[in-house]
Amino acid sequence: MTAKGLSRRRFTQTLxxxxxxxxxxxxxxxSQTPGALPFSLRNNRKLEGWIRLEPDETxxxxxxxxxxxxxxxxxxxxxxxxxxxxxxxxxxxxxxDTSRGPDEQYTFGSQSIEQSGSAIRAASAEARGILLAASAxxxxxxxxxxxxxxxxxxxxxxxxxxxxxxxxxxPNLLRGDVAATAAPKKPSDYSLVGKSVNRIDLPGKLxxxxxxxxxxxxxxxxxxxxxxxxxxxxxxxxxxETAVRSLPGVVAVVRDxxxxxxxAKREEQAIAARDALASAAHWSDxxxxxxxxADLRGGLKKLRAETIVVGATGQSEPVADQAKRVSAExxxxxxxxxxxxxxxxxxxxxxxxxxxxxxxxGAFPLRGDLAKALGMQNNQVDVVHMPGAGCYGHNGADDAAxxxxxxxxxxxGTPVKLQWMRDDEFAWAxxxxxxAMGVEAGLASDGRIxxxxxxxxxxxxxxxxxxAGGVNLLAAWDLNTPFAKSPPPHIxxxxxxxDRNAVPSYxxxxxxxxxxxxxxxxxxxxxxxxxxAHGNIFAIECFMDELAxxxxxxxxxxxxxxxxxxxxxxxxxxAADKAGWTPGKRGDGRNGxxxxxxxxxxxxxxxxxVVDVEVDRKTGVIKVPRVVMAADIGLVVNPDGAKxxxxxxxxxxxxxxxxxxxxxxxxxxxxxxxxxxxxLTFPEVPRVEVILxxxxxxxxxxxxxxxxxxxxALANAFAHATGRxxxxxxxxxxxxxxxxx
Amino acid sequence: xxxxxxxNGELHLVDASPDTPLLYVLRNDLGLNGPKFGCGLGQCxxxxxxxxxxxxxxxxxxxxxVDNVTTLEGLGTVQKPHPLQRSFIDAQAAQCxxxxxxxxxxxxxxxxxxxxxxxxEIRNALADQLCRCGVHNRVVHAVRRAAAELAR
Numbered sequence: 057m058t059a060k061g062l063s064r065r066r067f068t069q070t071l072x073x074x075x076x077x078x079x080x081x082x083x084x085x086x087s088q089t090p091g092a093l094p095f096s097l098r099n100n101r102k103l104e105g106w107i108r109l110e111p112d113e114t115x116x117x118x119x120x121x122x123x124x125x126x127x128x129x130x131x132x133x134x135x136x137x138x139x140x141x142x143x144x145x146x147x148x149x150x151x152x153d154t155s156r157g158p159d160e161q162y163t164f165g166s167q168s169i170e171q172s173g174s175a176i177r178a179a180s181a182e183a184r185g186i187l188l189a190a191s192a193x194x195x196x197x198x199x200x201x202x203x204x205x206x207x208x209x210x211x212x213x214x215x216x217x218x219x220x221x222x223x224x225x226x227p228n229l230l231r232g233d234v235a236a237t238a239a240p241k242k243p244s245d246y247s248l249v250g251k252s253v254n255r256i257d258l259p260g261k262l263x264x265x266x267x268x269x270x271x272x273x274x275x276x277x278x279x280x281x282x283x284x285x286x287x288x289x290x291x292x293x294x295x296x297e298t299a300v301r302s303l304p305g306v307v308a309v310v311r312d313x314x315x316x317x318x319x320a321k322r323e324e325q326a327i328a329a330r331d332a333l334a335s336a337a338h339w340s341d342x343x344x345x346x347x348x349x350a351d352l353r354g355g356l357k358k359l360r361a362e363t364i365v366v367g368a369t370g371q372s373e374p375v376a377d378q379a380k381r382v383s384a385e386x387x388x389x390x391x392x393x394x395x396x397x398x399x400x401x402x403x404x405x406x407x408x409x410x411x412x413x414x415x416x417x418g419a420f421p422l423r424g425d426l427a428k429a430l431g432m433q434n435n436q437v438d439v440v441h442m443p444g445a446g447c448y449g450h451n452g453a454d455d456a457a458x459x460x461x462x463x464x465x466x467x468x469g470t471p472v473k474l475q476w477m478r479d480d481e482f483a484w485a486x487x488x489x490x491x492a493m494g495v496e497a498g499l500a501s502d503g504r505i506x507x508x509x510x511x512x513x514x515x516x517x518x519x520x521x522x523x524a525g526g527v528n529l530l531a532a533w534d535l536n537t538p539f540a541k542s543p544p545p546h547i548x549x550x551x552x553x554x555d556r557n558a559v560p561s562y563x564x565x566x567x568x569x570x571x572x573x574x575x576x577x578x579x580x581x582x583x584x585x586x587x588x589a590h591g592n593i594f595a596i597e598c599f600m601d602e603l604a605x606x607x608x609x610x611x612x613x614x615x616x617x618x619x620x621x622x623x624x625x626x627x628x629x630x631a632a633d634k635a636g637w638t639p640g641k642r643g644d645g646r647n648g649x650x651x652x653x654x655x656x657x658x659x660x661x662x663x664x665x666v667v668d669v670e671v672d673r674k675t676g677v678i679k680v681p682r683v684v685m686a687a688d689i690g691l692v693v694n695p696d697g698a699k700x701x702x703x704x705x706x707x708x709x710x711x712x713x714x715x716x717x718x719x720x721x722x723x724x725x726x727x728x729x730x731x732x733x734x735x736l737t738f739p740e741v742p743r744v745e746v747i748l749x750x751x752x753x754x755x756x757x758x759x760x761x762x763x764x765x766x767x768x769a770l771a772n773a774f775a776h777a778t779g780r781x782x783x784x785x786x787x788x789x790x791x792x793x794x795x796x797x
Numbered sequence: 798x799x800x801x802x803x804x805n806g807e808l809h810l811v812d813a814s815p816d817t818p819l820l821y822v823l824r825n826d827l828g829l830n831g832p833k834f835g836c837g838l839g840q841c842x843x844x845x846x847x848x849x850x851x852x853x854x855x856x857x858x859x860x861x862x863v864d865n866v867t868t869l870e871g872l873g874t875v876q877k878p879h880p881l882q883r884s885f886i887d888a889q890a891a892q893c894x895x896x897x898x899x900x901x902x903x904x905x906x907x908x909x910x911x912x913x914x915x916x917x918e919i920r921n922a923l924a925d926q927l928c929r930c931g932v933h934n935r936v937v938h939a940v941r942r943a944a945a946e947l948a949r
Contacts, residue, residue, distance in 0.1 A: 125893025125930055254889060261894035262882050262901065264831035264870040271830040279825075304814075322813070323821045327837070396835050396843055396929050397895045445833075446893030446930045478836040696889055700932065704892055707931030730840040730927065738920040741933040 093236050096120065096175035100158035101233040106179035109223045109230065115140065116148045117176060120160025121168040122417055123151055123257065125446040126759050127697040128168045130255045134248040134693055135173050139180035139240060142207040144248060152419035152441040162418035162520065164449065164583060165551065166660060166757025169693060173755065178236045185238035186229055190222050243691055243752055252696035269413050269442035272402045272473060278307055279323040280463045280474035281330040283316040283337065284484050287724040288344040292316065292337060300332045310466045313536035317463050319472055343723040346578045353387040353492040356513045361572040366549050367559035370566035376506040378498035382606050384599055387784040388591040389717030391488035391584050392733055397445030398476035399452030399485065403464035409436050410464060414457040415444025421522020422454050429458055429532040429539060430465060450582035452476055452485035454521045455530035462531055479728040484530060486582025487718050489515040491554065493595035503607030505618060508567035514554035515574045516544030517587040544573065550658040557589035557764065560596050561655045562618035579720065586760045589656060593764030594771065594785060597652035601772045602781065610639040611651050611772065623688050627664040628653050630686035630747050635666035646671050648777025652768035656761030662688040663761045667769040671777050673796055676789030678774060680710050680742040683766060688749040690756045695748055698758045702746045705762035711736035713767040717786050800860055805871030815861035820844045822860055823868060831869025831898045842899035842926035852906035869898045872905065881905060884943040892930035899926045904940045913944055
């Protein structure tokens with residue numbers, strides 16, 4: 057057997073294991089308003105689009121959400137198993153797939169449990185109800201007299217039938233629309249929801265089973281690489297492909313406008329051909345003028361902007377007596393997803409139909425944009441989600457999908473795997489936008505905030521594919537007949553875009569919050585974990601500390617003074633208690649402690665962070681020995697899975713705060729590898745303690761809300777330690793030293 | 798030109814150019830999935846394997862310079878995981894799992910030379926293995942558990 061034959065067999069074989077193992081672990085729980093059809097069900101009414109009983113006595117659950125490493129498939133399996141009364145081992149999860157799954161748009165905004173979880177819960181309850189009613193008819197008894205355990209229904213006189221036996225008698229049983237009239241179980245009746253269950257995709261991933269799109273191997277598959285221009289705006293002037301075409305293994309050189317790619321029989325041949333292509337291509341000197349990194353805030357504020365008031369209270373009232381007025385400005389750098397694995401896709405054009413396997417967060421929206429860019433109809437394109445390396449929003453996944461499709465289009469009938477190189481990922485994947493924040497407040501003589509004025513400037517954080525008015529895929533803008541970018545959508549509060557969490561959760565008698573959506577886009581932006589919440593909470597929570605200082609009130613007490621929501625107060629108190637918060641304790645020049653609070657998206661999870669720092673005044677290095685977080689995510693589906701998400705967010709936030717910034721000169725992105733974009737490493741990672749509040753309210757997504765308060769608390773800890781405040785992220789050793797000198 | 802290479806105890810004949818980076822031979826000729834392409838620059842550690850028992854970035858070493866290779870697949874399987882793999886599962890020490898290959902291989906190299914490492918020694922041994930999801934503390938915990946189990 058050839059090595060290739062062997063690997064194909066391994067792939068198919070283990071794909072079964074992978075799918076089978078996608079069944080157990082994560083995050084928060086579900087939310088459902090009684091009587092209302094869950095969001096995801098409204099557009100996907102067919103019951104069999106969510107649940108199918110298989111001949112091998114398993115249940116397939118279809119979700120439109122994608123496994124990004126957050127453990128969502130496991131948590132959804134827990135919900136389905138509980139509601140159906142079948143064992144978790146009988147559940148098979150199928151992730152976003154345009155050929156056979158529900159359209160749930162994107163996997164984003166910590167909404168998968170809230171959206172897909174509530175839909176799957178309702179569909180599962182309905183399926184169980186239908187199966188029980190059919191059993192009751194069969195046994196001639198009342199539904200309420202039946203017992204169900206692990207998919208087997210038992211009548212009072214001991215007769216038994218499995219779900220699969222019942223469904224076999226009537227193939228149309230589960231083919232109707234979901235009416236969502238069946239009442240889901242009470243939380244007290246859950247047996248799996250609320251328990252820490254191991255993710256069953258991990259055994260495969262940790263032993264080398266083919267699990268990722270990068271691991272796909274199809275018959276005769278070619279390896280492809282793309283060559284992007286050296287900078288934004290550069291045009292391909294000339295290219296002599298002859299030398300590239302004659303390289304060993306090269307099968308195709310694809311050129312369409314400024315889009316260049318190469319396909320070869322072996323991967324290292326494709327990489328060599330890409331290098332040769334780089335030498336052979338001549339690009340124009342055109343460049344998009346980039347901002348001056350030395351004055352990011354000033355540069356951002358000078359860009360053309362559309363200004364909207366996104367929150368205002370008491371503006372018609374006269375300004376109250378103010379003992380003091382305070383203002384400050386803050387900045388956040390551009391951020392990279394910095395996925396460990398560069399974006400990758402597999403595409404196969406066969407008989408006028410193309411299938412693209414992608415780690416996209418939005419299979420259906422991507423299909424629409426791919427169809428437009430390829431000049432095909434939606435029904436000629438399918439997008440199947442396959443896991444990739446972790447991404448934290450809109451990275452290069454979708455772009456790589458079009459890149460692969462364009463190469464596949466040049467070699468009809470032959471599957472193509474295209475993976476970006478490291479510099480493609482760092483230079484071309486969308487960035488989390490740079491942000492400038494300005495805030496001004498008035499304090500009464502008793503220390504209360506009586507007036508609040510806030511401005512945020514940033515580009516749109518919402519440039520994903522699948523939006524009206526254009527195509528949001530990198531290669532589409534480079535084609536000989538280029539497509540336009542879609543204009544940024546307006547995302548209203550409380551979700552918001554750059555203004556996510558710009559409206560504080562504090563009780564403020566008079567406030568006005570303005571969002572300045574920047575219209576010029578010097579660099580390419582997209583959705584990065586928390587969108588604008590990271591920058592806004594950094595500004596708001598640092599400023600709360602600055603105000604507390606001016607008011608002469610302890611940082612915890614000052615926040616509690618302005619918070620009525622008992623759940624908000626509870627997380628702050630819990631984090632402070634666990635960390636051993638000492639009111640009024642002063643930093644000693646090196647060691648300090650900071651606190652911050654965030655209710656993510658103003659309607660999502662609650663989190664309070666307490667961060668300790670040790671500042672090396674000589675080197676400017678800030679060490680973070682410990683982070684304590686209390687989080688309220690409502691009813692918890694999988695406590696350990698939720699903790700894993702919260703912990704990961706905390707570590708990532710420390711990394712963002714201390715180290716991360718996309719760098720550029722006035723013409724080009726200069727952070728193109730890990731030395732140019734360092735992230736937190738093992739010796740630098742803090743000890744993390746997470747407290748999950750014990751709540752029974754509807755579940756709130758846990759994927760993002762731990763980041764914003766961590767960054768702000770870290771900045772507050774530095775100010776507490778040194779008496780100096782850094783209002784620009786990241787807090788690099790250079791900035792630390794400058795602030796201390 | 799054919800090259801002989803021993804991977805996970807099995808001898809393979811590989812038809813590839815001698816300067817081919819080992820990573821592509823492992824993934825594409827031998828059908829292994831453990832070693833991942835992360836940077837191709839020897840910076841991130843996702844492609845790590847043991848070459849002659851030594852932790853090696855397979856993206857940055859040529860086929861001609863390699864003989865005895867152990868990959869993630871050589872440690873254990875889903876059915877019979879190595880104690881390190883089992884402790885990673887027990888500690889749920891992964892999110893996306895893309896870097897996990899490198900974490901486990903670096904931990905294996907560490908435990909081979911130091912069966913009872915301190916927490917600081919573990920963190921230092923993994924300092925050049927990058928993780929983006931932030932599961933570092935779970936990884937350290939998993940390595941300690943595996944060390945304890947292997948010592949038993």
